[in-house]
Amino acid sequence: MSLTTESPADLMGRYEPGGFFDELFGGPAHPAPHTRLIRERLSRLDFSELKRRADDAEKELYNLGITFLVYFQQQATDRILPFDIIPRVLSAEEWAHLEAGIIQRVTALNLFLHDVYHDQKILKDGVIPADLVLGNPNFRPQMMGIDVPHGTYIHINGTDLVRDGDGTFRVLEDNGRVPSGVSYVVENRHMMQRVFPDLLAGIGIRPVGNYGVKLHEALCQVAPHQGGDDPRVVLLSPGAYNSAYFEHIFLAREMGVPLVEGRDLVVQDDKVYMKTTDGLAQVHSIYRRINDDFLDPKAFNPDSALGVPGILEAYRKGNVALANAIGTGVADDKAVYAYVPRMIRYYLDQDAIIPNVETNICREAEGLKYTLANLDRLVVKPVGEAGGYGITIGPRAAKAELDECRAKLVADPANYISQPMIPLSVCPTLVEDGIEPRHVDLRPFAITGEKTWVLPGGLSRVALRKGSLVVNSSQGGGSKDTWVLERPVA
Amino acid sequence: MNHLLARYAESIFWMARYMERAENLARILDVETFDRDEDGAKNWLPVVRMNADEERFFTKHQETSAETVLHFYILDADNPTSILSAVGAARENARILRPWISLEMWSQINVFYKEMQGLGAKDLALHNLNRLCTRIKEACQAHTGITEGTFYRDQGWYFYQLGKAIERADQTTRLLDIKYHTLLPTAEGGELVHHFSQWNTVLRSAAGYHAFRRENRRAMTPDSVAAFMLFNESFPRSVTQCVRLIDMFLHRLKSRYNLRGGNAAMEKVDEIQHMLQTRSIDDVIRGGLHHYLDHLQFQLSTVTSAIGRDFFGQDLAAT
Numbered sequence: 090m091s092l093t094t095e096s097p098a099d100l101m102g103r104y105e106p107g108g109f110f111d112e113l114f115g116g117p118a119h120p121a122p123h124t125r126l127i128r129e130r131l132s133r134l135d136f137s138e139l140k141r142r143a144d145d146a147e148k149e150l151y152n153l154g155i156t157f158l159v160y161f162q163q164q165a166t167d168r169i170l171p172f173d174i175i176p177r178v179l180s181a182e183e184w185a186h187l188e189a190g191i192i193q194r195v196t197a198l199n200l201f202l203h204d205v206y207h208d209q210k211i212l213k214d215g216v217i218p219a220d221l222v223l224g225n226p227n228f229r230p231q232m233m234g235i236d237v238p239h240g241t242y243i244h245i246n247g248t249d250l251v252r253d254g255d256g257t258f259r260v261l262e263d264n265g266r267v268p269s270g271v272s273y274v275v276e277n278r279h280m281m282q283r284v285f286p287d288l289l290a291g292i293g294i295r296p297v298g299n300y301g302v303k304l305h306e307a308l309c310q311v312a313p314h315q316g317g318d319d320p321r322v323v324l325l326s327p328g329a330y331n332s333a334y335f336e337h338i339f340l341a342r343e344m345g346v347p348l349v350e351g352r353d354l355v356v357q358d359d360k361v362y363m364k365t366t367d368g369l370a371q372v373h374s375i376y377r378r379i380n381d382d383f384l385d386p387k388a389f390n391p392d393s394a395l396g397v398p399g400i401l402e403a404y405r406k407g408n409v410a411l412a413n414a415i416g417t418g419v420a421d422d423k424a425v426y427a428y429v430p431r432m433i434r435y436y437l438d439q440d441a442i443i444p445n446v447e448t449n450i451c452r453e454a455e456g457l458k459y460t461l462a463n464l465d466r467l468v469v470k471p472v473g474e475a476g477g478y479g480i481t482i483g484p485r486a487a488k489a490e491l492d493e494c495r496a497k498l499v500a501d502p503a504n505y506i507s508q509p510m511i512p513l514s515v516c517p518t519l520v521e522d523g524i525e526p527r528h529v530d531l532r533p534f535a536i537t538g539e540k541t542w543v544l545p546g547g548l549s550r551v552a553l554r555k556g557s558l559v560v561n562s563s564q565g566g567g568s569k570d571t572w573v574l575e576r577p578v579a
Numbered sequence: 580m581n582h583l584l585a586r587y588a589e590s591i592f593w594m595a596r597y598m599e600r601a602e603n604l605a606r607i608l609d610v611e612t613f614d615r616d617e618d619g620a621k622n623w624l625p626v627v628r629m630n631a632d633e634e635r636f637f638t639k640h641q642e643t644s645a646e647t648v649l650h651f652y653i654l655d656a657d658n659p660t661s662i663l664s665a666v667g668a669a670r671e672n673a674r675i676l677r678p679w680i681s682l683e684m685w686s687q688i689n690v691f692y693k694e695m696q697g698l699g700a701k702d703l704a705l706h707n708l709n710r711l712c713t714r715i716k717e718a719c720q721a722h723t724g725i726t727e728g729t730f731y732r733d734q735g736w737y738f739y740q741l742g743k744a745i746e747r748a749d750q751t752t753r754l755l756d757i758k759y760h761t762l763l764p765t766a767e768g769g770e771l772v773h774h775f776s777q778w779n780t781v782l783r784s785a786a787g788y789h790a791f792r793r794e795n796r797r798a799m800t801p802d803s804v805a806a807f808m809l810f811n812e813s814f815p816r817s818v819t820q821c822v823r824l825i826d827m828f829l830h831r832l833k834s835r836y837n838l839r840g841g842n843a844a845m846e847k848v849d850e851i852q853h854m855l856q857t858r859s860i861d862d863v864i865r866g867g868l869h870h871y872l873d874h875l876q877f878q879l880s881t882v883t884s885a886i887g888r889d890f891f892g893q894d895l896a897a898t
Binding site: 151153321338341353364365368370 | 583675685
C-alpha cells in the first residue's frame with residue numbers, strides 16, 4: 090500500500106517522536122492537552138491534502154519574494170526559507186513562563202551594558218572576569234560614559250531557546266546585536282491563515298501582526314526630544330544584496346518608514362539627515378541592520394562603504410537614537426552568556442526564570458580540562474561565530490574531526506565554550522512521504538523602549554534533515570508557525 | 580508632512596520607465612510580424628537601429644533575422660535594451676521600493692520577471708510570437724492597472740507618472756523614427772502601397788489605428804500619421820499628450836508638496852511644448868523628421884537629467 094493513500098488517522102497514529110520531547114504530543118511527564126483539538130483537526134486531513142497545501146504555501150512565498158539570498162561560489166540565489174505547515178503550539182501557561190523569563194533576561198542584559206559602559210561595578214566585584222569584557226572585540230570604548238535613553242541598549246533582542254528531554258526550556262544563546270527572523274514569524278502566520286483557515290478557526294491564537302507598531306513605538310520612545318511628537322524614524326540596511334534584505338523591507342513596511350542605505354544619509358553639525366526630494370530632512374531614530382564595524386567608517390572599519398561617516402559623533406551627542414545601541418555585542422557573546430544567570434542575580438537579586446544550558450568556559454582551566462576529557466560527549470562552539478558555523482558536535486563527530494577540534498581548543502581555548510548535547514525537542518513535520526519528528530528551537534523577540542514587550546511565540550526553526558540538530562537557515566533549516574494559545578487549558 | 584526619500588523617487592521614476600519600455604518593445608516586435616511578406620532581413624534592421632544598437636548587435640550576430648533580433652530584444656539578458664533586461668530593471672527598482680509600494684504591485688512584477696526568465700527559444704518561434712508579445716503587453720498593462728488601483732497618491736505617484744510619460748513620449752519618437760526613411764523624397768510612385776502598410780504598422784503598434792481612422796477617414800498618408808503621433812491632443816501615446824502630462828505632473832508635484840526643485844525641468848518642458856506647438860508637420864518633414872525626432876529625444880533626456888539633479892539627491896553630496 091502506498092503511503093499517499095493511507096488514511097489520515099494512520100499518518101498521525103503511526104507518528105513516533107523517538108524518545109524526544111514532542112511539541113505537539115508532549116512527553117511522558119507532560120502530556121499536551123492544550124493541543125488536543127489541533128491534533129484532531131490535523132488527523133482529519135490526508136497526506137495528499139497536506140502536501141497540496143504545503144506546495145501552495147511554498148509557491149506563494151516564492152511569488153511574494155519572501156526570500157533570502159544565498160551566496161554560493163559568488164552567485165547570489167533567491168531562496169525561500171522552507172516553511173513547514175504543521176504548527177508548533179505553546180500553551181498560555183508555557184508562554185507566561187517564557188515571557189517572564191525573557192523580560193527578566195533582557196532587563197539584566199541592559200543593566201549589564203549600562204554598568205559596563207559606566208562604573209563597571211560587576212567587573213570590580215569580580216562577578217564576571219574583567220578581561221572577558223574589556224578584552225572582548227565587541228567592547229566599544231567609544232560608548233564609555235554615554236547615557237542612552239531609558240538605559241536601553243538592546244532594543245531588539247532574540248533569545249534562542251531549546252527544550253530538553255524532559256520539556257524544560259533553556260536559553261542556548263542571546264542575540265543582542267542585530268537578531269533576524271522576526272519577519273518569518275509574521276509572514277508564517279499570514280501564510281497559515283491563507284492555507285489553513287480550517288485549522289486555526291476558533292482556536293484562540295495570540296496575534297503577531299502588531300510587531301511593526303511596537304517596534305516603531307519603541308524607536309519613538311528613545312528618539313531625542315528634538316524629534317517632537319512624531320520623530321523621523323528610518324531603517325538602515327546594508328542594501329539589496331544583504332541576505333536578510335527581505336526582513337529589512339518587511340520591517341520598514343510594517344513601521345511605515347523608509348528603508349535607507351548609508352548613501353541616503355549624511356551627517357552635518359553632528360546631526361543625521363536623509364536625502365529627500367526636497368533636500369535634507371533630519372532623522373531622529375534609526376533601526377540599523379548594520380553591524381557596529383560597518384556603521385561609521387570614521388570611527389570603526391574605515392573601508393566600510395555601507396555606513397554613515399560621522400554618525401557615531403551624532404549618536405554620542407544624543408542627536409540621534411540607534412537601535413540597537415553600539416557595543417551590545419559584549420553582552421551576547423557566547424562566553425559572557427555563561428555568566429548571565431549570575432548577572433541576573435547580581436542586578437535583580439533573582440534566580441534566572443529560564444535556565445541556561447550548562448556551559449563550560451574553556452578560557453578557564455577547569456572548563457578546558459573537562460571539555461578535553463569529554464570531547465566526544467560535548468558540543469564545542471567558537472564564541473565569535475553565528476549561524477551555526479564552526480561548531481563540533483562531539484557525539485556525531487568522526488575521530489579526525491574531534492582531533493581537529495582538540496587541536497583548536499588547545500591552541501586558543503579562550504575562543505571556545507562547550508555544552509552537553511541537548512536532546513532538542515521535536516515537532517511533527519511534513520516530509521517527503523509522511524509526517525516525521527524533526528528537531529526544533531525557538532527564538533522569541535523582545536522589544537524594549539521604555540519597557541520590554543515580547544512578541545507572543547517567536548520563530549520556531551526546524552532542522553529538516555532527519556536526525557539533524559542544526560536549525561540554521563544557512564544549513565538546511567526551515568521554520569514553522571508558532572502558536573501561543575490565548576486561553577489556559579480548562 | 581512626509582518627505583520622500585530621494586532614492587525612492589528615483590526608483591519609482593525608473594520602475595515606471597522600464598515597464599513602459601518593455602510594453603513598447605513588445606508592441607514593436609509583435610507588429611513587425613505583420614510585414615512578413617517582405618524581405619525579412621530588411622524588416623528587422625530598423626528595430627536594431629531604433630535604439631542605436633547596431634554595434635552591440637553585430638558583434639553578437641551576423642545578420643538581422645527574425646531569430647537573432649527577437650532573441651536579442653526579448654530574451655538576451657546581456658543586452659540592456661532587451662525586454663528581459665527592462666523587466667529585470669523594473670523588478671530591481673520594485674525590490675528597492677517594496678517597503679513603499681503595494682504588495683500586489685511587487686508580487687506581479689516579481690512573478691512576471693520570473694516568467695520572462697523561464698522563456699526559451701521555442702517561445703520566440705514566429706508562430707508563438709504574437710502570443711508572447713500579447714502576454715508581455717498584458718503583463719505590463721496589469722502592472723499599470725494594479726498601480727492605478729493601489730499606489731498611494733503621495734509624491735511618489737507624481738514621479739511614477741513623470742517616468743511613464745517621459746518614457747512613452749520617447750518611445751513614440753523612436754517608433755516614428757523607424758519609419759522616417761520612408762518619408763525621404765522618392766521618385767517612384769510605386770512605393771505608395773508599401774508606405775501605406777508601413778504606416779499602418781506604426782499605428783497598430785501604438786494601438787492608434789482606430790483612433791487615427793476616426794480622425795482621418797479619407798486617407799492615410801505618411802505625414803498625417805506622423806502628425807497624429809506627434810501632435811494629436813487626445814491620443815494617449817502622442818508626444819504632445821505625453822509632454823502635457825509631464826508638464827502637468829511637474830507643476831502639481833511642485834505646488835502640492837511645496838518643493839524647492841523642479842524649475843529647470845519645467846523650463847525644458849516649456850521648450851519642448853514650444854517645439855510641438857509652433858511647427859506644422861510640413862515644416863517638420865521639410866526640416867527632416869529624423870532630425871526633429873532626434874532633437875525631441877535629446878530634450879526629453881535633459882528633462883530627465885534636470886529631474887535627477889533636483890529631486891534624486893544627486894547634488895546632496897556628503898560633507
